[in-house]
Structure formats: structure tokens, C-alpha cells
Amino acid sequence: MKHLILIFVLIATLAILTLLLPTPGASSESPPVVSHFAIDNVRVFDGHQVIENATVIVQDGQVRSVGDNETLSAGVERIDGSGKTLLPGLIDGHAHSFGDSRIDAARFGVTSLLDMFTAPEQLLPARQQRTSLDRSTQADLFSAGILATAPGGHGTQYGLDVPTLDQPDETADWVAERIAEGSDYIKIVVEPLGGRLPTLNAEIVAALVEAAHAHGVLALAHASTLEDATMALNAGVDGLVHIFQDQPVPEAFIAQALESGLFVVPTTVVLGSMLGAVDGSTWLEHDHLGPRLSPVQRQSLTQPGWATSLGQQRWPLVLANIQALHQAGVPIIAGSDAPNPGTGHGISVHHELQLLVEAGLTPIEALMAATSVPAQRFSLEGRGCIKPGCRADLLLVSGNPIADIEATGAIERVWKNGQEIELAYIAPPTEAIGRDEHDLLAPDERQYWQAASDQFMGGKSTASMENRESGVLVQGQLLTGSFSPYSGAMWMAGSGAMEAVDLADRQHLSVRIKGDGGPFQLMIFSGASPGAMPVMLDLVQDDAEYGLDVELADLALLEPGHFRAFGIFATGQPRDVEFEIVEARLE
């Protein structure tokens, strides 16, 4: 009998031990999270409506209550919210997460990113992280992972390894692979670019949608013309991640969209920037937010769009189509498409909200488009809301964005998982450059040179390098195959490849090469993120020589505190490359 009792005792013990396992927020091991505070007398936008003069109590990473003033135990921080508005942490409905994107987004009150194409390696860790209520300084990531596109189609040009689709019968396996990689939904590219790019046909798109739905995930489509958007709609997609702007949205499309429950992430800000109608670089001058921008944000905000005359015609259609869809009742979701040209992570969601209001949404509707609407459509539980039990991702702004949408940019404080995060950009510290030779062609410096070409980015150009007494000889071939082919040689400032160092007192870079058949470019790599775009400058021709002298201080986007490398490259038309670097000085 003893053993029978033992068996039952064992079962009971196991059951109790299971029930005692730690749950989120109730951590037994890590030190208790100090996140207990109240915001008093604050205007609250709870994701749907406005509550005036409320008290919001946050505890253990979640909103505990929203309502009247409440007596709290001594020691609980009370924050006066008079004249301020508390918003749910914003959701960017279209972003691409690389490097420090998620940190930059969070510093601007954007606490969840719906990524629409990124390297899949970060997805599974992100999935685990976003279930936690522990302290975090990053926006949580939801992602499509790799996008669905045709061989050679849009999306294959960025240097990521993109498995492409050729046949409808490949779609089930393809979708299953994405789900296994951690994709939360499927993004399908329909982008013939006026017949210049291969793209997925209707049959494959329909098969992809079916496969995504079989896995219980959303199928979203990138389309930029009415024709392509209609094809996607017919295929049964759940959402469009851009608004088409080639022609006005017809009644029939609206009727079908309403019937199928389609939502649209217009990405007004990136379209405006691409079309030359919106200038993201003005944010650099913003009194309040400009100084908080990271170099990566500044870089992408200042990248130019196309600014064609076609653009000026199409921009009114962008706004008109958003308005038509919105007024008919098609759900609109705010998305920035950062870090594409003219946008920056986090900041461009605020820009997008302003543009949505310009397109005819009321400020409350615009705020819903960045909170409750994406939360509902993407099933983001506890996000985009300020209600008991919601995740305490909060954005406190001064003023009243319900009256003036620009007030979302008056960011005072941001909390992620109930913990306040630092709003300023803080560059990671670097070591000072350890070498004091100013002549970079001196024998001791030769080891820091290496041949480099666009093969690194998936291109086909080649480069080889030979040390001569007179300088560094570069030979190679410039071949088409990447967005911007290059072939040349690079000098590394740190001892590791592309390692950042502080240039300290060096202020002046001069280079000179012998060769013919330009153009040649000087590219300077700097910044806290190794993925930051280089500063690109054309070398100036002087007979058979090309050269350039630059004051580093004159380059606004250069960060001497995080100097990584510079390269001298042949760029432009395909050709044989041969040049000799005869002077390179950093003084």
C-alpha cells in the first residue's frame, strides 16, 4: 500500500511543482522589477477613446488600472500628467528591422514593429523576448521575415539570401519554411515595376495566400498599381502594405475590399518621400526631436527620393486614395516603411500620423491607426491599448494630439514594459585609434588595406590589390549585378574588420590615385552601427590623377567618434579597373 500512496504523492507533487513554475511578471529568481507608478490628472487615449483627467496605475510591466485617483501605498512614484496626454506605445505597421532599429523606434515611443522583410535570424529570439514583461529598451518585433517574390524580383536586390518562387506548387513548402523561421505573417511582392522586373503571377499569389491561411497567419501584399492591388485582393490577401497611386481607387475596388475585410497600410511617408512631396530631412532641424536622432536615423531621413514630375502628379492620388478608402470604412494602419529613403525608425511614425490627418483622418482615427487597429488586425494582445492588463508600453506627450496631431512628437517620457527608457541617442564608446602614422601608405599601414568589391553585397564585380613601393595597385572588373557596383580598396581604421575607433584629433583626409576612366568614389564608413550607409564623395579629376581633400568636420553624416574605414572605388559603368593609390593621409 505504501507504494500506491507514494505514486499519488508523487503525482500531486509534480502537479504542485508545475503550478508553482514562474509566470511572466511574477519572477521568483531575478530581482523584483521596480515598476510601480501612477500618472495623475492625465488625458488618456486608450486606443479607442479619450478619457480626461484620469489616473493610470502601472505595476509589474502592465497597466493595472485606468480611472479615478486612488490611494496608493507610500513610495509609489506619482507623476503629474496635467496638460499632458498618455498614449499607448505606437505600432509601426510597416518597418524593416536592422541593426539598432528597435532601439531607435522605442526612443520615439514606437514600441512594436510590424516588420515587412528582414533577415530571419532575429525572429526566434525576438519572439521569445516579446512575450516577456522584463525591462527592455527595444521595440518588440513582429515580422514577415523573408518576403515572397519571383526570381530576380523586388526584394532580391538587398544582399539577403531570398528563396524565390517560380511555381504555385512550391508555395506550401515555402510558407512552411517561413513559419518555421518564425515569420508571423507572409508578405507577398507584386511589383513588375512597369514590366521591368519579374514578379509573381496571380496563380502563385493565390496559392501563397491559401498556404498562409492554412497556417493561420495573415497574407499581406506589396502592390503599387491598381492592377496589382486588384490581383492581390482577388487572391484573398488580408492587407496591402502600400497604397497604390497610379490611378484613383475605383468604387468596385472599395466594395470588394469592404467585403473581404481588407486593411491598408498606405505608408504615406515613404511614398511622399519617394515622390519628392515630403522631406524627411526637416526632422533633423526639429527643436525637440532633431537632437535625439541617431546617425542611422539621420542617414535614412536625409536620403533623397526620386522627386520626378511624375511624383508631383501622383502625390495627390496617394492622399485621395487614402481618404476614399478610409471614408468607405476600409481600415487604415499607420506604417513608415523605415528605414527607406526619407524615413527613420520611430520618428517617421509621427510623420505618418500627420500625413494621415492631412489625407482626411481625424487625429483620433490616425492614433487608432497606430494603436488599436493594427493590434486588432494583427492579433497583438495587450498592445495599442491603455486598459487594465495591457502591456505598459506608454508614450507621454505634452499637449493634446487629439486637437493637434503634431503633439505626438512632443515626447516627454516613454515606458517599455512599465520601465522608463532613455530618449537620447547614446553612442557606444569606442577606443581611440591606436596608431599615430598619418601616411596611410607607410609600410606599417599597408596591412590595413584590403581589396573590396560589391561581392560583399551580392554583386559580381572583382578586385585584387598589390603593394608597390609607389602605392597600392588595384585591379579588377566592374560588373553589373548589384544596385551600385564598385571595385577598389579599403583602409581599416581599427585592427578588426570594420571595427569602429575614435579618430580623436584627426581632422583631414586626403587621397590621390593614378588611373583613367572614372568615375571614382571615396566612401567613408562610420557610425555606431556597422550597417550605416557610407558617406560617398566623387574624386575630382586632375589630368591622369583623381583626388580629394576633405575636412571631416564638414561632413554632417560622418562620425569621427566611430570611424570604421574608407574605401576608394571605381563606380558607374561596367569596365576593367586599374588604378594606383599614390597618396592617402589622415591628419
Added chain:
Amino acid sequence: MSLAQSIYRNPHWQLVQSQWLNLVRLPSYSLPTLLFPLMFYSFFGLVMIPGQSLWLLCTFATFGVLGTALFAFGVGVASERAQGWLLLLRASPAPVNAILAGKAISAMLFAAITIVAMSWLAALFGDVRLPIGAWVSLVLVLVAGTLPFCLLGLAIGLWLSPNAAPAVINLIYLPLGFLSGLWIPVPALPDALQTLATWLPPYHLAGLALHVTGALPGPWLVHLLVLLLYTLIFGFLAALGWRHFTGN
């Protein structure tokens, strides 16, 4: 007579209990099947690959389930068969189904100990936090998932000689665990192995575990159906094996 006593005197319960004692008193079974998965999880899941504690908890706990089931049945049945013990039981009025149920319940208990212990390791050293429902689901899913592997072990134990059974079980246990992505997550395996994994039952049990914990929400119905199919296949093989054994 109290209820407990009447339960106790029931021959079915007697046999369940005897099978439990059988395993508990065999340290060559109980220690490796309990400790190996915990040790592997500590090495791989907690020390060597940080940040993936939840994912690897699901897969290594599945691995633990696989071992407890295969060894309890495969090795146990084969040696009992060789010793003539099974034959004797069959000749006696003892209900044979209770012997099998006893083994299955014991294997499930061992599996539950492994899973709960590993969950605590994950919580204490891997910072894994799950809603209470997810913890309970993880334990229940994996304990129930012991069944198909019990049947597989039973089939092996009935078909193979006592010398061959442990060798074959070891040959199945480790590669099956690896190929099903229990040690290294399936997305990290080469393409050909990824395809192979989807054909293996532990992959689907791990898939269910990953689903209920939220580590990787997936097609749980597919996993469940595949596991049911395998349960039928293994059950059929075991039934054939039983005929083979009783026909001797």
C-alpha cells in the same frame, strides 16, 4: 474496507504498482532516462546556446519523453519476454492489459518527473517565464505524447531478442532525437534534414510543445493528426508483435 484499500487490493492496481517498482528498482533504467535529458538540456539549452532556453526546453523535454518511453517498454519487455516472465504472466489469471497499463503509467510518471524538473531548470537558469496555462499544457502534452513511443518500444520489445533490443533502441533513440530537431532546432538543420524531420514523430510532438508554450505557434492540428497516425501504426506493429510472441 476503505476506498484506498479496495483500490489497493484490485489486481489491476497491484500490477500497475509492481511495474512502477520494477522501474524504480532498476537504477540502470531510472537514472540514465531521468538524468541524461536534464544533463543534455543543461549543457546545450542553458550553457552553450544562451537565449533559446524556451525552444530547447520544448525539444529536450520531448527527447526525455522519447527515452523514458522507449527504454521502459523496449528493453523491459524484451528481457521479461526472454526470462519467460511474460509467458508466465500470460498463463496466470493476471490481466495482461494491466501489465501494459502499469508500464505505460510508470513511463508517463518518469516522463512527468523529467519534464517538471527540466521546466524548473529552464525557469531558474534560463529565465523562462510562461503563463500557468502554458506550463500545464507543456507537461500534459508531453506526458500524453509518451503513448506513441511506448507503443513503439513495445513493438520493438516484442519483436527483438533481449540482446538486440537495447542496441536497436539506442540506435533509434539518439538519431531519432537528433533528426527530429530535438538537439538542434529544425530551422538550423540542412534543407534535406529539415524535410526528413517532418516525417518523424518526435518532430511533431516537439511541434506541439513549441505551439502550446508559444515558442513557435504552428499547425498544431497537423502535428496532432500525424502523432495519432503514428500511434495507430505503432499500436498495429505492437499488436502484430504480440501475436508473434504468443504464437511462439
